[in-house]
Amino acid sequence: MSLNKLQITTCLWFDGQASEAANFYTSIFPNSKVVSTQHYLENGKEFHGHEPGTVLTVEFELDGHRFVGLNGGPHFKFNEAVSFQIDCADQAEVDYYWDKLGEGGDPAKQQCGWLGDKFGVSWQVVPTALKEMLASEDKAAAGRATDVMMHSRKMVIADLEKAFRG
Known part of the structure; x- marks a missing residue:
């Protein structure tokens, strides 16, 4: 290198x-x-x-x-100010990363597709379909998808799509 x-x-x-x-x-x-x-x-x-x-x-x-x-020692702790976003192509990927990274993690830190793993590191498990919905010119549809996202823990693409379609 x-x-x-x-x-x-x-x-x-x-x-x-x-x-x-x-x-x-x-x-x-x-x-x-x-x-x-x-x-x-x-x-x-x-x-x-x-x-x-x-x-x-x-x-x-x-x-x-x-x-x-x-x-480095106990001096610093992870928090949600920094997270790693995983773009998932489908529900199987969302489920896989959510389940694997969430093993032993903090259930209280699970909201809107975010989760805290057993080391305290924050991850966002995001379906690419959600990104497309939120970028839509149809702001009402994007708003409905946002509402579902905000009330979810793990993203369920079918629920997001249903809300998006109205």
């Missing part, structure tokens, strides 16, 4: 769960893999406070998107 090529990598801060999270996510998304793992060294222990040999970072890819999981 050229050092001159700009690459943006998402870094996720965990409290000791970076390896578990990377393995969880790569088991869900196609064409995904753990790329590398780095460990804390004795050097800098007075700053980082971690035992040498414990996992520092895990670099992984989810269908071509690069991530780094950092075991």
